[in-house]
Amino acid sequence: MSTSDDLPVVRTLAELTDLVERHQGLYVRWSRGPQTDCRDSSSNDDLTGVPMPGLSANPLDVEEWWEGRPVRLWVARRLHDYAHLPHEKGPGVRPWVLTGKERGRGPDNEPLVSDAEAMCWIDQQVIEEAREEVARQENPWGPLRRSGR
Template sequence: MLPTISTLDELVGLVEQGDADLYVRWSLGPHTDLDGDGRATSRDALTGIELPGVSANSLRVEPWWGDRPLRLWVARRLYDYRHLRDLRGPGVRAWILRGRECSRGPDNEPLVQDIHPVAWVDDAALHECERLVAEQHSPEWGPLDRRG
């Protein structure tokens, strides 16, 4: 059973440990994404083609971010794809994994293999992310949702 990250600060603490191989994924979870051999695949929504790993988003902080707040970096990484919960249906949640990027998907997203589940992300932490992003008052910012 996976532990649950309840707050944004808990997730920031995990990222602060310097693990460059942490990713966030929105799905039904590792029990669905991983086969019995630990192999992971996903499908391109447009063409249906099987991809060589699961699509996920890195939590690694890029050097250009500098000394800006880590909380904001982590918050926007979760905020960007929160619409996937509604798009993909009941039971879809954010979860954190360690893995190895094996390729890039059709949206240039990392495709990840050698997955080790770390934790679920609780809705309370997601609400903190939404509030922090909203506090930036950017009229040009929103989730990466194609349905709009």
């Protein structure tokens, strides 16, 4: 890892996979960063504007149903599924890893994390590696938000 804005930067999918294998209770958040987020320490529901009791994030812990499949592919999926967010949310939005206390669930059933502690940024190269990892699968999937309405 290297450092940027006083946070380490994970530069490879292998580094992020190693972090997930060594630590429980990690989340990835797509935003303008911890300095912006930790001021308010809560997200707002995009549809209604209602403040929620924590930051909207996605868990990186491997679920039991994954049944021994590669952690690298799990991590790639967690990133790939939400890689559309920088495009939707605007300039400066990028992924970072945090820990904290789950305080509830958001409207998409995502964890709402309070007492957030930033661990590291995730470099764009890691997102590209995640896309490549997904594309190598026999039946690759698209990002979570799919067009076609």
